[in-house]
Amino acid sequence: MGFWRKWRRGFCIRRLSALLFIFAPLFCIQFFFGPGLPDLTRNSRGRIRIRTSENGTRITQIGDFGSLLISMLPDDLAFTVFVPSEAAFEHVLKLTAKTSLMNDKMNATHAILSRAMAFCAVSQRVDSAAVPLLKELLLESVSGFRISVSRASNGALVANNVKSELVDIRKGEIIVHIMDGVIMDAEFEQSFLPDN
Known part of the structure; x- marks a missing residue:
């Protein structure tokens, strides 16, 4: 019984790690280069x-x-x-x-x-x-x-x-x-x- 619990726990951790590995770079790309970036114009003085x-x-x-x-x-x-x-x-x-x-x-x-x-x-x-x-x-x-x-x-x-x-x-x-x-x-x- 202990073997199956350890195997399931490892399976869940591996699955969560894989999802994090896939979605973390996508979030970073969206955050830094997403559609919300401004148009760079010469007249935009702040x-x-x-x-x-x-x-x-x-x-x-x-x-x-x-x-x-x-x-x-x-x-x-x-x-x-x-x-x-x-x-x-x-x-x-x-x-x-x-x-x-x-x-x-x-x-x-x-x-x-x-x-x-x-x-x-x-x-x-x-x-x-x-x-x-x-x-x-x-x-x-x-x-x-x-x-x-x-x-x-x-x-x-x-x-x-x-x-x-x-x-x-x-x-x-x-x-x-x-x-x-x-x-x-x-x-x-x-x-x-x-x-x-």
Whole structure:
């Protein structure tokens, strides 16, 4: 009797493993390359109004690449995105609005942005107040990459040694933190280093 129970249990585990092996890649492909992706257009600038108690209202520029990166996520689900600033997109990822958004470069730009999004998006809401002061909070990005976030005494966030320029911007259920760099793993970073 014990043999049959063990055999059935092993059979069920093998069947569940096979289903997971089949459907997990399909879900990932649908999530990153599904029909909900935006049309990449040159005129899609993302201006967000932010209210501050001392200065009234000021306008900050997320820019083309930040807007495209954020629009890859559904805004009705809880996400936190550590979006690189426009200067970081240009300096680190070598993306410029004049060249990278041309029709012949759109596929490469989209591939870079979707890969960057996998490292800087977290599938939970993390505003700056949720991060302990001067202590680390460990998060996991949608690709499984570990992000260590801490909050300085001035309210700025530091994620994997990248400092924030602006925090707690909301777009639906998404919280956006604009960073002064790009959060990515060593392998992805290696592809942007100069050859010499």
